[in-house]
Amino acid sequence: MSNLVEIRDLHFSYGDRPILQNLSMDFPRGKLIAVMGGSGSGKTTVLRLIGGQIKPQRGTVAVNGEVVNRLDTDGLYRLRRKMGMLFQFGALFTDLTVFENVAFPLREHTDLPEELIRDLVLMRLNAVGLRNAAGLKPNEISGGMARRVALARAVALDPALIMYDEPFAGLDPISMGVTANLIRNLNDALGSTSILVSHDVNETFLIADYVYFLSAGKIVAAGTPDEMRRSTDPYVKQFVNAEPDGPVPFHYPGKSLAEDLGLGAKP
Amino acid sequence: MTNPLAFVGGGVLDMFARVGVVTRSFLGLAAKAPGALRRPALISEQIHFIGNYSLLIITVSGLFVGMVLGLQGYYTLSQFGASEKLGQLVALSLLRELGPVVTALLFAGRAGTSLTAEIGLMKAGEQLTAMEMMAVNPIQRVLAPRFWAGLIAMPVLAAVFSAIGVIGGYLVGVQLIGVDEGAFWSQMQANIDVRADILNGVIKSFVFGIAVTFTALFQGYEAQPTPEGVSRATTRTVVIASLMVLGLDFVMTALMFNK
Numbered sequence: 251m252s253n254l255v256e257i258r259d260l261h262f263s264y265g266d267r268p269i270l271q272n273l274s275m276d277f278p279r280g281k282l283i284a285v286m287g288g289s290g291s292g293k294t295t296v297l298r299l300i301g302g303q304i305k306p307q308r309g310t311v312a313v314n315g316e317v318v319n320r321l322d323t324d325g326l327y328r329l330r331r332k333m334g335m336l337f338q339f340g341a342l343f344t345d346l347t348v349f350e351n352v353a354f355p356l357r358e359h360t361d362l363p364e365e366l367i368r369d370l371v372l373m374r375l376n377a378v379g380l381r382n383a384a385g386l387k388p389n390e391i392s393g394g395m396a397r398r399v400a401l402a403r404a405v406a407l408d409p410a411l412i413m414y415d416e417p418f419a420g421l422d423p424i425s426m427g428v429t430a431n432l433i434r435n436l437n438d439a440l441g442s443t444s445i446l447v448s449h450d451v452n453e454t455f456l457i458a459d460y461v462y463f464l465s466a467g468k469i470v471a472a473g474t475p476d477e478m479r480r481s482t483d484p485y486v487k488q489f490v491n492a493e494p495d496g497p498v499p500f501h502y503p504g505k506s507l508a509e510d511l512g513l514g515a516k517p
Numbered sequence: 518m519t520n521p522l523a524f525v526g527g528g529v530l531d532m533f534a535r536v537g538v539v540t541r542s543f544l545g546l547a548a549k550a551p552g553a554l555r556r557p558a559l560i561s562e563q564i565h566f567i568g569n570y571s572l573l574i575i576t577v578s579g580l581f582v583g584m585v586l587g588l589q590g591y592y593t594l595s596q597f598g599a600s601e602k603l604g605q606l607v608a609l610s611l612l613r614e615l616g617p618v619v620t621a622l623l624f625a626g627r628a629g630t631s632l633t634a635e636i637g638l639m640k641a642g643e644q645l646t647a648m649e650m651m652a653v654n655p656i657q658r659v660l661a662p663r664f665w666a667g668l669i670a671m672p673v674l675a676a677v678f679s680a681i682g683v684i685g686g687y688l689v690g691v692q693l694i695g696v697d698e699g700a701f702w703s704q705m706q707a708n709i710d711v712r713a714d715i716l717n718g719v720i721k722s723f724v725f726g727i728a729v730t731f732t733a734l735f736q737g738y739e740a741q742p743t744p745e746g747v748s749r750a751t752t753r754t755v756v757i758a759s760l761m762v763l764g765l766d767f768v769m770t771a772l773m774f775n776k
Binding site for chain 2: 301303327328330331333335337338339341342343344354355358359
């Protein structure tokens with residue numbers, strides 16, 4: 251099977267509010283696939299559905315041939331051992347040091363001797379450039395460093411699938427470039443499949459193999475970063491070129507300014 | 518206008534649903550709790566956090582409560598010429614009621630609130646979700662060790678409270694007021710029953726430990742993941758746990774001391 255993750259005819263809503271509608275996506279093995287779109291487009295919801303944190307009302311999400319939304323808790327936890335996830339702000343355990351954060355999945359899921367855990371953790375931290383920060387607490391490191399520690403933790407068990415939820419949010423340009431390179435390099439070094447949710451066009455287009463554009467819970471465009479740059483689709487053009495107005499209007503929908511100010515002919 | 522019958526019915530259904538959620542959560546925690554015993558280091562770490570950090574407030578409060586009991590007891594007993602009974606009065610009051618109850622109330626305020634805030638902030642910072650995504654059950658890894666720690670720490674703290682309280686009563690009654698020292702201790706020794714008084718007090722504090730710790734953990738786990746949500750959950754912990762302690766105390770007192 252060439253796809254590690256397959257989404258078919260997915261429908262998800264919070265109450266009466268639809269978030270994703272008739273969504274079908276493929277995530278081939280070994281590739282870095284980006285899911286892009288504006289705030290509220292449903293891209294983080296896609297990650298949560300793949301991770302089994304929420305269940306769709308209709309359709310299927312399959313990871314490595316297993317339908318996530320039909321698994322029981324034990325099955326879900328078994329599947330999650332093959333997944334790594336980087337949360338938007340790292341979600342590091344604040345009472346543990348950088349070292350202990352990265353060691354956490356190893357301690358929980360393996361019976362490795364302490365010496366081997368130490369070596370593995372230091373290698374992971376070395377890969378993200380933070381070996382010498384092993385003894386620090388999360389409140390003693392910067393946001394960019396926290397993101398890199400979380401990345402080291404996410405790949406601690408060599409997952410087949412790594413999910414990134416807005417990994418560039420709130421980072422300075424240097425940290426952003428470092429994080430983007432790490433995501434690409436780790437994907438290639440580990441031979442894993444990566445799903446990158448982001449609205450950061452430059453960094454994402456630099457490292458992604460394929461891009462899905464979501465708007466209002468639907469795929470509006472898909473292709474390689476080069477194809478997306480050349481796209482004539484109005485939504486993609488507005489998004490890629492950061493245009494203030496277009497298919498995504500500047501003004502929140504509602505009455506016009508003239509109506510609100512009582513201008514124009516009165517009945 | 519809302520139909521009054523529907524309003525009342527809706528309220529009752531909501532209440533039953535809430536009781537169901539709480540019961541299911543308690544049973545879920547109880548089911549995961551034995552698994553946490555396989556990692557005693559996590560439990561001892563929490564006993565240190567919950568118990569050791571509560572020790573100062575428990576010790577100081579116990580001393581003052583014992584001293585006040587010594588004063589008040591002496592004023593009342595001396596009117597009947599029974600001031601030598603002071604040791605018995607101080608010890609019985611502490612072992613049967615004040616030790617377990619006041620310790621539980623202080624425990625809810627000191628350890629309960631910190632447990633709720635800690636779990637609530639872990640939830641707000643997506644730490645619990647991150648744990649779930651790492652295939653680690655947060656109920657077993659985070660809540661269960663804290664539950665055991667509360668269960669173990671609470672009776673020990675209540676015992677410390679009562680012991681320090683007796684010393685407070687002794688300092689005021691014997692050293693300050695001048696009640697006969699031999700009468701103080703011998704009356705206490707002769708009239709305190711290990712099963713009826715000490716064991717019942719320990720059972721009470723154990724039950725309070727379950728109630729307060731579960732309330733604190735549940736409120737933190739169910740908190741809205743916002744600063745306001747965590748703040749509200751912390752307040753709810755104190756209110757609900759305190760009322761539960763007082764209500765349970767009445768029920769247990771009626772069952773234990775009904776001769």
